[in-house]
Amino acid sequence: MSENKATINLAGKSVEMPILDGTIGPSVVDIGKLLSQTGVFTFDPGFLSTASCESKITYIDGDEGILLHRGYPIEQLAENGDFLETCYLLLHGELPTAAEKADFDYRITRHTMIHEQMAIFYRGFRRDAHPMAVVCGVVGALSAFYHDSTDINDPYQRMVASMRLIAKMPTIAAMAYKYNVGQPFVYPKNDLDYASNFLNMCFAVPCEEYKVNPILARALDRIFILHADHEQNASTSTVRLAGSTGANPFACIAAGVAALWGPAHGGANEICLRMLEEIGTVDRIPEFIARAKDKNDPFRLMGFGHRVYKNYDPRAKIMQKTCHEVLSELGIKDDPLLDVAMELERIALSDEYFIERKLYPNVDFYSGITLKAMGFPLTMFTVLFAVARTVGWISQWQEMIEDPNQKIGRPRQLYTGPGSRDFIPISKR
Numbered sequence: 340m341s342e343n344k345a346t347i348n349l350a351g352k353s354v355e356m357p358i359l360d361g362t363i364g365p366s367v368v369d370i371g372k373l374l375s376q377t378g379v380f381t382f383d384p385g386f387l388s389t390a391s392c393e394s395k396i397t398y399i400d401g402d403e404g405i406l407l408h409r410g411y412p413i414e415q416l417a418e419n420g421d422f423l424e425t426c427y428l429l430l431h432g433e434l435p436t437a438a439e440k441a442d443f444d445y446r447i448t449r450h451t452m453i454h455e456q457m458a459i460f461y462r463g464f465r466r467d468a469h470p471m472a473v474v475c476g477v478v479g480a481l482s483a484f485y486h487d488s489t490d491i492n493d494p495y496q497r498m499v500a501s502m503r504l505i506a507k508m509p510t511i512a513a514m515a516y517k518y519n520v521g522q523p524f525v526y527p528k529n530d531l532d533y534a535s536n537f538l539n540m541c542f543a544v545p546c547e548e549y550k551v552n553p554i555l556a557r558a559l560d561r562i563f564i565l566h567a568d569h570e571q572n573a574s575t576s577t578v579r580l581a582g583s584t585g586a587n588p589f590a591c592i593a594a595g596v597a598a599l600w601g602p603a604h605g606g607a608n609e610i611c612l613r614m615l616e617e618i619g620t621v622d623r624i625p626e627f628i629a630r631a632k633d634k635n636d637p638f639r640l641m642g643f644g645h646r647v648y649k650n651y652d653p654r655a656k657i658m659q660k661t662c663h664e665v666l667s668e669l670g671i672k673d674d675p676l677l678d679v680a681m682e683l684e685r686i687a688l689s690d691e692y693f694i695e696r697k698l699y700p701n702v703d704f705y706s707g708i709t710l711k712a713m714g715f716p717l718t719m720f721t722v723l724f725a726v727a728r729t730v731g732w733i734s735q736w737q738e739m740i741e742d743p744n745q746k747i748g749r750p751r752q753l754y755t756g757p758g759s760r761d762f763i764p765i766s767k768r
Contacts, residue, residue: 349377363398380751390571392579393742396429396734397570404650408568409433417657422563422727423447423533426505429568429734444532450506451527451536453514454484461518470515470722471600477511478504479593489587491740500588501733508729509533512722513540519718534560537726542714554668555713558661559723562706565654566724568731569647574598574605578732579739580748588736595732596725605724608707609717611642615676615683615707624682632692642704643687644697651699658705659684665709680708 344355345368354376357369367390374380383389398407406413409428416425420434427435427443435443460480464473481503482489488500514524517540525540535556543549569575577598581591599605618627630638645652671677684700687693710720739745 347373347377349379352377364400382753386576386750391576391748392571392739393744394571394735394738395432396738397568397731399570399647401645401647402649404648404653406569406653413565413653414657417561417564417654420564421532422560422567425564425567426730429730430501430737446502447506447533448527448529448536450503451510451529453507453510457484458514458524461514464518466519466521468519470512470519470718471596471725473515473518474511474722474725475593475596475600477515478508478596479590481507481589482587485589489589491582491585491587497588497737497740501737504588504592504733505730508726509537510540512719512726513537515722516541516715516719532556532560534563552668554664558665558709559713561657561661562709562723563727565658565702565706566727568728568734571735572604573601574728575732575735578736582736582739583745583748588733591736592729592732595728599725599728600721605721605728607641608703608710608724609720611703612676612707612711612717612720614641615679618679618683620675621678621682624679624686628686628690640683640698642683642707643693643700645701648701649697651697652701654702655700655705658702658709659700662705662709662712665712669712671712674712677708677712680704 343358343366345358347354347356354373356373358366359369360366370381381389396409398410399405408416408425409432411428411434416428423444424435424440426447427440457477457480460477461473464476485500485503488496488503490496510527517524523545525543525545527536527540531539531551535551535553538551538556538559539549571579574595578591578595581594582588586594602610618624627638627640630636631640666677684704687698687700693699707720710723711717715723
């Protein structure tokens with residue numbers, strides 16, 4: 340804690356509030372006693388200037404384009420490690436030793452199957468249901484199948500639930516995809532790594548052999564790393580808020596899935612691809628660039644710029660490289676949508692309008708292109724985001740449960756409705 344204090348003057352009364360310092364990043368003013376000492380509280384729509392918790396997991400500096408997980412730059416994790424290594428780091432705070440990594444991989448791999456009765460559960464959904472709707476429902480239903488890991492006061496059960504969620508989410512997601520396209524479910528295989536196993540469950544069919552392309556598997560693994568956690572975003576805050584009530588972990592993660600589905604959050608890459616479809620061909624790009632620059636036109640170029648990053652999103656740099664690796668590996672040359680995307684990328688990186696406003700292509704722009712090239716339909720984009728983000732949600736949930744200062748979430752409001760008034764009988768209205 341800093342020795343400095345902030346002084347707030349209200350109606351002639353001076354109140355001192357402690358200033359807290361983090362390891363890195365801005366200091367914060369502790370306003371926990373503001374209401375009791377002054378009778379007022381703060382107004383902060385979207386909580387853009389409010390720290391809702393103390394966390395040791397992820398740090399973002401949007402101005403400098405920095406993203407750290409437990410202190411490690413995202414670039415180093417994505418280039419040098421794999422997704423399960425990042426999972427271990429987020430959960431336990433340190434990178435695993437070789438023995439710890441082998442044990443963690445083994446445990447995750449052998450938790451990938453889901454209860455056989457859950458296959459029946461899928462049949463309750465319409466075939467054309469959005470996969471995110473299916474995943475949200477199935478994840479919430481896990482608490483009905485795994486009663487032995489719902490006691491949030493038991494550290495062992497919390498860890499078992501964490502392992503189960505990380506392990507089973509790819510299986511749940513792949514089954515949602517298979518159900519949607521009318522193909523039989525494919526069981527996980529213990530001899531495949533995390534990303535390869537997911538690709539196999541999505542694209543293998545019983546009637547022929549499917550070989551996972553290692554370039555695509557590595558690309559997907561990197562996508563998972565880049566989306567593993569992103570501090571106190573909307574879905575993570577939702578998980579923490581749900582968890583603060585004492586809800587079981589499966590219910591909390593289902594709440595996170597629901598929040599992620601929004602087009603302003605996890606659905607952004609799907610919306611970005613739909614925008615590319617609207618543009619259609621390269622010759623129409625100037626028309627849409629002009630619309631994007633027109634202040635009176637509501638059209639926005641999706642996939643450019645970021646709410647947090649005022650510099651180049653560090654994840655986008657890695658995703659850009661991964662995207663081009665996938666396109667090169669697959670030899671895709673005649674896809675009009677990808678032609679539009681590549682030309683938009685060129686313009687955004689060279690046009691002064693975009694450069695001055697720091698509207699660089701973001702991670703959603705590149706991940707959407709990459710996933711489409713790999714064969715995933717648009718409706719699966721946010722599902723894959725959920726698969727990756729599960730470890731971040733569960734790590735944040737674990738940290739919240741273990742925080743002695745944690746309280747049930749209860750935001751306040753600035754009430755602007757009618758004042759107190761008496762009820763009028765319906766005969767006199």
